[in-house]
Amino acid sequence: MRRLQFAVLAVAVAGLAACGDRDQTIGPSNSRHADTNLWEIGTSDPSIAPGWTPGNAASWEDHLRRRTQGQNDYAPR
Amino acid sequence: MARMKFICDAERCIECNSCVTACKAEHDVPWGVNRRRVVTLNDGVPGEKSISVACMHCSDAPCIAVCPVNCIYHTDEGVVLHDKDVCIGCGYCSYACPFGAPQFPSNGAFGLRGKMDKCTFCAGGPEANGSQAEFDKYGRNRLAEGKLPACAEMCSTKALLGGDGDVIADILRTRVLHRGKGSEVWGWGTAYGKPNGGTLAAPNGEKKS
Numbered sequence: 416m417r418r419l420q421f422a423v424l425a426v427a428v429a430g431l432a433a434c435g436d437r438d439q440t441i442g443p444s445n446s447r448h449a450d451t452n453l454w455e456i457g458t459s460d461p462s463i464a465p466g467w468t469p470g471n472a473a474s475w476e477d478h479l480r481r482r483t484q485g486q487n488d489y490a491p492r
Numbered sequence: 493m494a495r496m497k498f499i500c501d502a503e504r505c506i507e508c509n510s511c512v513t514a515c516k517a518e519h520d521v522p523w524g525v526n527r528r529r530v531v532t533l534n535d536g537v538p539g540e541k542s543i544s545v546a547c548m549h550c551s552d553a554p555c556i557a558v559c560p561v562n563c564i565y566h567t568d569e570g571v572v573l574h575d576k577d578v579c580i581g582c583g584y585c586s587y588a589c590p591f592g593a594p595q596f597p598s599n600g601a602f603g604l605r606g607k608m609d610k611c612t613f614c615a616g617g618p619e620a621n622g623s624q625a626e627f628d629k630y631g632r633n634r635l636a637e638g639k640l641p642a643c644a645e646m647c648s649t650k651a652l653l654g655g656d657g658d659v660i661a662d663i664l665r666t667r668v669l670h671r672g673k674g675s676e677v678w679g680w681g682t683a684y685g686k687p688n689g690g691t692l693a694a695p696n697g698e699k700k701s
Binding site for chain 2: 450451452453454455456457460462463464466467469475476478479480482483484486487488489
């Protein structure tokens with residue numbers, strides 16, 4: 416009798432497990448797309464602007480900041 | 493980490509459309525799709541003003557909020573990009589965008605609407621930086637090459653400023669101090685937050701004591 420009860424319980428649990436579903440919530444946890452960092456580009460690319468080291472985040476940021484400052488016609492040359 | 497932003501200085505824009513041309517040429521943008529355009533207010537009236545408009549890469553982008561397939565995302569640099577492999581071309585983003593940035597190619601039969609296309613701040617898409625696949629879908633990835641967006645770098649009067657928000661806000665502030673007018677930055681509050689209670693105050697050119 417106990418064995419039968421256990422079997423019924425096991426079947427019920429297995430049946431309920433089928434009701435499971437993937438999480439479909441849209442939120443910050445699953446909104447990040449796989450994208451490589453912008454400073455990670457092959458060094459053989461001929462289009463790379465000179466003056467920074469590809470793969471180095473600090474170098475890239477510093478280079479872009481200087482290049483952005485190049486739009487300032489009031490900046491001392 | 494830099495937060496990439498655009499500013500268009502209406503006091504300087506001469507409606508030459510070089511930003512539009514640079515964008516179309518740089519990214520091989522197809523007919524019917526304009527990632528950037530120049531809008532003139534009070535056209536023909538003395539004192540008319542022109543501004544160059546594209547995706548402003550909003551801090552709290554409404555397109556990201558409404559996309560039903562979650563294909564639009566923010567990069568660490570604050571650039572709003574999208575994944576064309578996921579986009580279903582529903583057009584919700586174009587209704588949500590206050591700048592009319594999302595574009596839809598319709599070169600198929602029966603006016604079939606294709607996948608969304610918009611300004612990428614010249615930062616490509618989810619594909620590998622500088623790859624052919626990335627170019628075919630999104631255009632060149634100039635940021636990964638250590639360059640600024642083509643539209644801003646091509647602007648002959650430097651009306652269109654693109655780059656780190658702090659740096660370009662400072663550039664405009666200096667200009668306003670020198671000329672004594674034109675501190676209104678069109679779209680800045682909408683894209684990056686209101687001056688009071690928002691994320692970043694618009695550059696107003698006032699001297700700090």
